[in-house]
Amino acid sequence: MTFSLEGTDASIANALRRVMIAETPTVAIHFVRIENNTSPLNDEMLSHRLGLIPIVYRGDVRQLNSNRDCDCQGNCARCSVEFELHVRNDGEDTIEVTSHDLRALSDMAVPLDDETLPRGILICKLGKFQEIRLTAIATKGVGKEHAKWSPVSTAVFQYEPSIRLNYRLLDELSPQDRQNFVGSCPARVFEIQDGRVVIPDVYRCTYTEECMRWAEQVGKPDLVTVKQLEPPRFRFSVETTGSLKPAEIVQSCLITIQEKIRKIEDLLVTKQEEQQLPQ
Amino acid sequence: MNAPDRFELFVLPPDTEKLTVTQDTKVPNAAVFKIYLEDHTLGNIIRCQLLKDPTVIFAGYQQPHPLENYILVRIQTAPQNNPVAAFQHCLAELQKEFASIYSQFETQLAPHGWRTADERREM
Ligand SMILES: [Zn+2]
Numbered sequence: 001m002t003f004s005l006e007g008t009d010a011s012i013a014n015a016l017r018r019v020m021i022a023e024t025p026t027v028a029i030h031f032v033r034i035e036n037n038t039s040p041l042n043d044e045m046l047s048h049r050l051g052l053i054p055i056v057y058r059g060d061v062r063q064l065n066s067n068r069d070c071d072c073q074g075n076c077a078r079c080s081v082e083f084e085l086h087v088r089n090d091g092e093d094t095i096e097v098t099s100h101d102l103r104a105l106s107d108m109a110v111p112l113d114d115e116t117l118p119r120g121i122l123i124c125k126l127g128k129f130q131e132i133r134l135t136a137i138a139t140k141g142v143g144k145e146h147a148k149w150s151p152v153s154t155a156v157f158q159y160e161p162s163i164r165l166n167y168r169l170l171d172e173l174s175p176q177d178r179q180n181f182v183g184s185c186p187a188r189v190f191e192i193q194d195g196r197v198v199i200p201d202v203y204r205c206t207y208t209e210e211c212m213r214w215a216e217q218v219g220k221p222d223l224v225t226v227k228q229l230e231p232p233r234f235r236f237s238v239e240t241t242g243s244l245k246p247a248e249i250v251q252s253c254l255i256t257i258q259e260k261i262r263k264i265e266d267l268l269v270t271k272q273e274e275q276q277l278p279q
Numbered sequence: 280m281n282a283p284d285r286f287e288l289f290v291l292p293p294d295t296e297k298l299t300v301t302q303d304t305k306v307p308n309a310a311v312f313k314i315y316l317e318d319h320t321l322g323n324i325i326r327c328q329l330l331k332d333p334t335v336i337f338a339g340y341q342q343p344h345p346l347e348n349y350i351l352v353r354i355q356t357a358p359q360n361n362p363v364a365a366f367q368h369c370l371a372e373l374q375k376e377f378a379s380i381y382s383q384f385e386t387q388l389a390p391h392g393w394r395t396a397d398e399r400r401e402m
Contacts, residue, residue: 003387005380011327012376018320060396068286145285247388248396254381258374260321264314265370267298272363275300 001246005157006233013157013234019253020155022144026243027057027064027081027109029148031137038130039097046132049123051148053099054112054243055081055138061244062252067139081109081138085123088131097123097132109138112242151249154239161205162229163189169223170197177218184214203235283346291315300363309337309355310362318342322350328369328376334360 005013032047039046057064070079082105087097098120099111112121126132143150170178178197182190187206190197207226215223238246291297295315303309314321322340329338337355354362388395 001393003384008376008380009327011323012380015320015324016380023320068289144288245393245396247384247393250384251381251396254377254384257320258377258381260317261370261374261377264298264317264321265367265374268300268363268367268370271298271300 001239001250002235002237003250004160004233004235006231010159010232010234013236015257016236016250016253017155017157019256020152020238020249021150023142023256024151024244024249024252025061025064025140025142025256026149026151027055027061027138027140028146028243029053029055029083029136030067030139030141031075032134033136034132034134036131036133039124039126039132040130041124046124046134050085050102050136051146053102053121053123054241055109056112056243057081057109059108061140062255064140066141075137075139077106077108079139081106083111083136083138084134085136086131086133087126088133089126089128092128095126097126099123102136114242151240151244152238153241154237155249157234157236158203160229160233160235161202161207162227163199163202163205164225165197165199166220166223167196169220172220173218181211181214181223185211288348289316303355306355308358308361309353312352312354312362312366313349314352315349317350318348319350322352324373325352325366325369328373329354329365331372332360332365332368335365 005016029047029050032043032050034043034046037043037046041049065079067075067079070076072079075082084103084105085097085101087095087101089095096119100113100120101123102111104110124132141149170181173181175195178192178195182192182197186208187204189199189202189204190211191200192198205226209226211224212221212226215221238249240246240249244252292315297315299313301311301313303311319342322342326338326340329335332338334357335354336357337353340350340352342350352366354365356362356365385395
């Protein structure tokens, strides 16, 4: 998903980006109890791979207790989801163990099942008579603690460039020079359509300023100017791992930031009363 | 081997407070706010918001050490204001800003065929 943000400054945009990556809660496998593992992968490697499988939680992840703060002993339904995995290869050919083999013990969560991944996510392969039998416990967490909880594969924003072409000077160029001008940009920002230089997508610009350098070399420094749009506009791209929808991540991250600020606001009020600070 | 435990990012160390306020004894109308378990995410938005306030003379933040999970926000204001009030005003403004982004984002979802988180769960 992409969206634009304007009427604010880079600090806000950056806070959104940082919270999406590091502080938006999701569910991921955190504890693994291995009963039998005769696969080529060792227990640690297997557990690590299980942790990285996106888990889709059917409900509001934010309402789930953190396992660390839950008042239960060990884990419970309010702070975790349990999974089971039992695969044994009794055939001659090597088989694949995938996320489809991971069976949820409650209907609150499932491993990511996406139509673009019909075979699921490969966990490991099993040779003849090899077996994996384990239970896994998924808990709530954030990317700050371990990247497996980060719901995004990409969360970036870009300043919208402002590119101004001087068409009067451009018309003075020979067709060959116009072609050279278009070719000067390594990011291919410019194209020629019906003999005119056009910009199909300003966001292709990577601020190399090669076009400005070219214009200076041919003695027409006013041919083109590239700068950041003022006031700034940001274009966000959010791509998820599948555990949450992009819109959910943006909403969740905005709630997280507001909660953080609310907490400090409240503490400041109590501090003021305690320390009799000037109002 | 000697890496700090990851949970230190979420759990307050014993005998510490999330927020402490220290008035500057040498400079009038100045104070340092020590906020535990926060980082550049909040530090930078607080600083940028404070700088928009004309009564704020100085606003800055730092995370003194990357392995210690707190930030320091220093505020100095003009005589007609004080750091605590300026900080409060700043937080209120930020709250408004994010609430506005949230509601605008929500109204933008439907025309693009996206459902809000709540609508999706009700399905
Ligand atoms: Zn529990």
